[in-house]
Amino acid sequence: MHPERRTHFLVWVAAVLCTIITTCVIIAGVVTFIGYLVIHPRIPDVSVVGASLDTFRFDSAGVLVIQSTIVMRAHNGNKKAHARFYNWHFIFSLDEMDIAYLQIADPFDVRKNSSVDFNYVAQSTPVILDPETEDWVDGSLKRDQIAFNLKGSTRARWRVGLLGSVKFTCNLDCQLRFHRNGTYIPSRCTSQAK
Numbered sequence: 001m002h003p004e005r006r007t008h009f010l011v012w013v014a015a016v017l018c019t020i021i022t023t024c025v026i027i028a029g030v031v032t033f034i035g036y037l038v039i040h041p042r043i044p045d046v047s048v049v050g051a052s053l054d055t056f057r058f059d060s061a062g063v064l065v066i067q068s069t070i071v072m073r074a075h076n077g078n079k080k081a082h083a084r085f086y087n088w089h090f091i092f093s094l095d096e097m098d099i100a101y102l103q104i105a106d107p108f109d110v111r112k113n114s115s116v117d118f119n120y121v122a123q124s125t126p127v128i129l130d131p132e133t134e135d136w137v138d139g140s141l142k143r144d145q146i147a148f149n150l151k152g153s154t155r156a157r158w159r160v161g162l163l164g165s166v167k168f169t170c171n172l173d174c175q176l177r178f179h180r181n182g183t184y185i186p187s188r189c190t191s192q193a194k
Helices: 009-039 131-143
Strands: 045-058 065-077 082-094 099-103 109-111 114-123 147-162 166-177
Touching: 045 114, 045 131, 045 147, 045 166, 065 082, 065 099, 065 109, 065 147, 099 114, 099 147, 109 114, 109 147, 131 147
Parallel strands: none
Antiparallel strands: 045 065, 065 114, 082 099, 082 109, 082 147, 147 166
């Protein structure tokens, strides 16, 4: 007859620890799922809600002067959580020529289910264009559609009750198009979150 084999004490300790860890992971998953259903979070975003091309002077010497007004919106669609935006940096450019930096130095809060608008006046100094850019600007004027680029990002963070804070980067990369008379051609220009 064989002697009865006993399970080593350390095997029992490892089994109990694995059971406790597994139970904690399941409970955390259930709490997260219930928190999601209760709070129903929406990712904060940034968008352009209006613009105008106030000045667009292009003379025969190839000197260009631009002034544009851009209205950007920081939006928080969460009904149960405030959002904080920070590191707000965007570049307004024409054919790879930077015109203005649209920035906010200090972090700012957006209340629950709310938004905040920022009006920027983007103005260039007089710029002498190279022949290639001059042809591009001339062609844009003839087509009655001048396209600018708006590119950049901001960080957003909102607190989800006991679950902690969630952080996102809101990336914006779109074209703002205007008619020659300065009116904005509306288009979707909303950030993508990562």
